[in-house]
Amino acid sequence: MSTTGFDAADELTGMLRATRTEAGVSGQLQALALAVSANLPVLLWGEPGIGKSAGMRQLADGLGVSLETVIASVHEPSDFAGLPVVGADPAHEGVTMAPPDWAVRLVKAGKGLVFFDELSSAPPAVQAALLRVVLERQVGSLRLPETVRVVAAANPPSSAADGWHLSPPLANRFVHLDWTFDARVVARGMAGTWPALSVPVVERSRTANAVAKARGTVSGFLTARPGLVHHLPSDAEARGRAWPSPRTWEMALRLLAVGYACGAEREPLATALVGAVGQAAGMEFLAYMEELDLPDPDHVLADPARFALPDRGDRQLAFLTAVVAAVQGRLTQQRWEAGWTVLAKAVDAGVPDVAARAATDLAVMRKPEWPVPSGIEAFLDLLDMSGAL
Known part of the structure; x- marks a missing residue:
């Protein structure tokens, strides 16, 4: 077997690449894993050379999928929109937009992780072409499977080569996470041991209740703070990061539901929520969640006569929304009738207007063979006008 002068050097390099992992706590890794589990596009912000790409490799290994890295800054818009390929009869068959090889590999695999690096160094035309990839998963004429996760990375414009601020439409489609490093973790890693990434596992038995609680929480907050439903920042840098809009509140809803269903810790869930709707709206939403403390809607539906309606109006609305969502998630006649018992308590408390939308x-969930429960009487006029009866 022939050898070269580099054999020993290559062997040494291979030894240095051989590392192990150990249980550790990394809030940013957990927030990233939570957002990826919710199948939301994530954008990592950080200075060059602090381990964003290494984090992606670790995430792909943890998910057991392949990683496709695309350097956005060196591509043309057509690399994402597709290159036109004229067929034999374009007047009848149209013109196919040929996708790049990385998209074809992901479709063939059926799942995977695509990592768009150096996003802030990509010119506006390339960012515009990426909009459809991020939002619709469409690359040329090829559609990426829903099981493909999307993560991007960007350097702040001040440290990026020919850096650009992200356009508001593109920025508003990501969960933004600040990627930093812990000197102690780096030092431990140089010794050959890095923290392991724990991918959150959604428990099926908790999904319906998690969806109900998340719907009640987000709906109650936006009802109490309608001014935060949509707020486009005034300066270009802030518009290129996270800010509240109906789209990002839907992202927050998914994050919250996944967090409830997998028992996520508070810190990574809070980091992900702030990364979806922005610092100001996110911190106010977290404070609201701390004060809300919704009862478990499934427990209430199991014994509706024993619960007490919350005192505050926004908490009442959040709770009733959660109860109705829980009934919808697992609809039976018993749970439907229990829902009316819950709503009747709002009437008894003198706040029927709070329960009107929930009623x-x-x-509309009632099946024809189900009798009309007594608790519905207080809402008959409202439901008759809405056509729900």
């Missing part, structure tokens, strides 16, 4: 939603 309309609950009424």
